[in-house]
Structures are given as C-alpha cells and as structure tokens.
Amino acid sequence: DTGVSQNPRHKITKRGQNVTFRCDPISEHNRLYWYRQTLGQGPEFLTYFQNEAQLEKSRLLSDRFSAERPKGSFSTLEIQRTEQGDSAMYLCASSLGGQGTETQYFGPGTRLLVL
Amino acid sequence: AQSVTQLDSQVPVFEEAPVELRCNYSSSVSVYLFWYVQYPNQGLQLLLKYLSGSTLVESINGFEAEFNKSQTSFHLRKPSVHISDTAEYFCAVSGGTSYGKLTFGQGTILTVHP
Numbered sequence: 001d002t003g004v005s006q007n008p009r010h011k012i013t014k015r016g017q018n019v020t021f022r023c024d025p026i027s028e029h030n031r032l033y034w035y036r037q038t039l040g041q042g043p044e045f046l047t048y049f050q051n052e053a054q055l056e057k058s059r060l061l062s063d064r065f066s067a068e069r070p071k072g073s074f075s076t077l078e079i080q081r082t083e084q085g086d087s088a089m090y091l092c093a094s095s096l097g098g099q100g101t102e103t104q105y106f107g108p109g110t111r112l113l114v115l
Numbered sequence: 116a117q118s119v120t121q122l123d124s125q126v127p128v129f130e131e132a133p134v135e136l137r138c139n140y141s142s143s144v145s146v147y148l149f150w151y152v153q154y155p156n157q158g159l160q161l162l163l164k165y166l167s168g169s170t171l172v173e174s175i176n177g178f179e180a181e182f183n184k185s186q187t188s189f190h191l192r193k194p195s196v197h198i199s200d201t202a203e204y205f206c207a208v209s210g211g212t213s214y215g216k217l218t219f220g221q222g223t224i225l226t227v228h229p
C-alpha cells in the first residue's frame with residue numbers, strides 16, 4: 001500500500017498564472033476527493049469523483065477551478081488565473097465505496113502560495 | 116446543510132493527564148461521525164468513527180468518543196495522554212444527500228507538555 005500521493009508538494013506562483021496539481025489515489029479506490037485547507041481552518045470540500053465521473057462540486061469551486069479524473073485513476077486539479085486568495089493547502093483523499101461510512105485516506109497535500 | 120463546531124482551538128495538557136476535545140455538529144439528517152488526526156508534518160489519518168450501534172467508539176491508541184444524539188455531540192477523550200499525542204485533531208461528519216463528502220470542524224491543537 002503506497003498510500004495517496006500528491007505532486008508537487010509545494011508550489012509558488014505569481015498572481016494570474018495557471019497551476020495544476022496531481023493526485024494519485026490508492027489503486028483500487030473508486031472515490032477521489034479534493035479539499036482545500038487554509039491556515040487555522042479544517043479542510044473544506046471542493047469536489048469528488050466516483051471512478052471517472054465528477055459527482056459533486058462545492059460552490060467554493062469557482063469557474064477558474066477544474067478537476068478531472070480521466071481514466072478513473074489519477075486526478076488533476078487546475079486553477080486558472082490564480083489569485084492571492086487561492087493560497088492554501090490542497091488535499092486529495094481516496095476511498096473504496098460510496099455510502100459515507102468508508103474511511104478516506106488523505107495525501108500529504110500540495111501547498112500553494114500565490115504572490 | 117451540515118456543520119461542525121470544535122469548541123477549543125488549542126488544548127494544552129501535561130503528560131498523563133486526561134483530556135477531552137469537544138465537538139458539536141448540526142445536521143437535519145442522520146450522520147456518520149469521524150475524528151481525524153494530523154501529526155506534525157504528516158497527512159490526515161482516521162482516528163475513529165461512529166457509524167451506528169454502540170455510541171462509544173474506541174481507537175487503538177486509547178482514545179474514545181461518545182456519540183450523543185440529544186446533545187449533537189461527539190467529544191473525544193483520553194484518560195492519560197502521552198507526548199506523542201501532540202497533534203491537531205479534526206472532527207468531521209458525513210451523511211444526508213452527499214454520502215462520503217466530509218464536513219470538518221476547525222480543528223483543535225492538542226499540545227502535551229512533559
């Protein structure tokens with residue numbers, strides 16, 4: 001079990017640039033989640049996938065954000081025209097199931113700093 | 116909509132003292148309740164969860180939490196803490212129409228002093 005991995009671990013970018021993050025879930029997990037965590041707060045849900053289908057998006061996910069999971073394996077989260085308010089830790093989690101009872105396994109996160 | 120409130124942002128305690136981290140939730144439907152822990156420089160990991168049945172759930176490292184439906188609480192307790200319990204603890208809920216999506220509280224930083 002290699003766990004959930006995320007790349008890059010850190011990203012510094014200038015306002016207005018586009019960034020893309022990658023998440024590799026645990027291999028047999030069908031669900032993949034993206035959360036965002038700012039300093040002093042708990043993680044906030046952004047979106048999730050069941051296999052390759054994106055089933056729900058939070059209103060936090062503006063039209064500058066897009067997520068994909070093209071083959072039901074890894075996922076990417078892209079932020080276009082970054083703003084300073086996008087600075088946060090972006091967390092990915094995966095799970096097996098879909099009833100809400102299963103454990104979500106979190107990756108180490110990608111810390112984004114927008115200058 | 117669901118929400119979670121963790122009543123203490125920081126809890127300092129001495130080693131071997133008991134500790135309680137408080138969590139209250141708000142939901143119009145039945146929920147599943149979780150405690151996740153984040154040790155320094157590590158990712159979030161599940162500590163324990165309540166799904167149904169016995170309202171008292173335990174973790175392998177001595178923590179326990181009790182689901183109290185009437186008070187909408189899921190407080191986390193440990194009778195004697197260790198230095199290694201120093202971490203940030205997050206209470207979370209899932210349920211309703213969005214199975215699986217977790218709603219987290221703000222987190223409680225537990226610092227255990229020698």
